[in-house]
Amino acid sequence: MVGRGWDSARLDSRVSLMKHDILSTIVHPQQRAVCSVSAPVPSGTGYKFKGPVRGTIELLNTGEGISARGRLRATVVLDCSRCLRPHNVPLDITVDEICSLDQIEDWQAGPASDDEQCPVPICDGEVVDLSELVRQLLILSVPPRSLCQPDCRGLCPQCGQNLNEAQCECHQREVDPRLVSLKRLL
Ligand SMILES: [Zn+2]
Numbered sequence: 001m002v003g004r005g006w007d008s009a010r011l012d013s014r015v016s017l018m019k020h021d022i023l024s025t026i027v028h029p030q031q032r033a034v035c036s037v038s039a040p041v042p043s044g045t046g047y048k049f050k051g052p053v054r055g056t057i058e059l060l061n062t063g064e065g066i067s068a069r070g071r072l073r074a075t076v077v078l079d080c081s082r083c084l085r086p087h088n089v090p091l092d093i094t095v096d097e098i099c100s101l102d103q104i105e106d107w108q109a110g111p112a113s114d115d116e117q118c119p120v121p122i123c124d125g126e127v128v129d130l131s132e133l134v135r136q137l138l139i140l141s142v143p144p145r146s147l148c149q150p151d152c153r154g155l156c157p158q159c160g161q162n163l164n165e166a167q168c169e170c171h172q173r174e175v176d177p178r179l180v181s182l183k184r185l186l
């Protein structure tokens with residue numbers, strides 16, 4: 001039983017495909033490694049995601065840094081910019097970044113850099129950990145505005161009614177004030 005527990009723990013660490021035991025390869029210039037990504041979205045994005053992030057990233061040691069190229073897919077849940085309704089937005093991300101073999105932990109502990117050219121570190125101890133890279137790519141790919149449907153009618157600015165679901169009285173009043181007067185008389 002002890003042996004089985006140890007095996008399943010090993011398996012778990014392998015199926016969490018953000019960490020790859022390829023550092024001994026990629027540390028050498030001109031060496032490359034292809035990494036599959038299929039894992040829960042890393043924490044700390046500030047967004048709600050539905051399902052995992054999946055894709056492939058190829059790492060190449062260019063001699064000056066680590067080039068990361070590939071593709072990632074994930075689904076983020078955003079509130080509609082007009083009616084606030086939460087809806088799924090698929091993200092299809094083309095990866096083309098320069099990374100470094102610095103330790104993620106050291107980088108996170110240090111002062112936050114405003115320099116966008118600063119390469120993202122991908123090392124966690126003796127393994128390559130893509131979670132910080134993936135986290136940053138996901139944040140950058142979330143659109144600032146999103147609609148639940150292209151012709152979303154939004155909320156009434158006066159009464160807050162969701163105009164996709166029903167029409168409120170406010171709109172009619174603006175269109176034809178005489179109708180309201182007539183209604184009052186009746
Ligand atoms: Zn909407």
Ligand SMILES: [Zn+2]
Pocket residue numbers: 156157158159160161168169170171
């Ligand atoms: Zn209204």
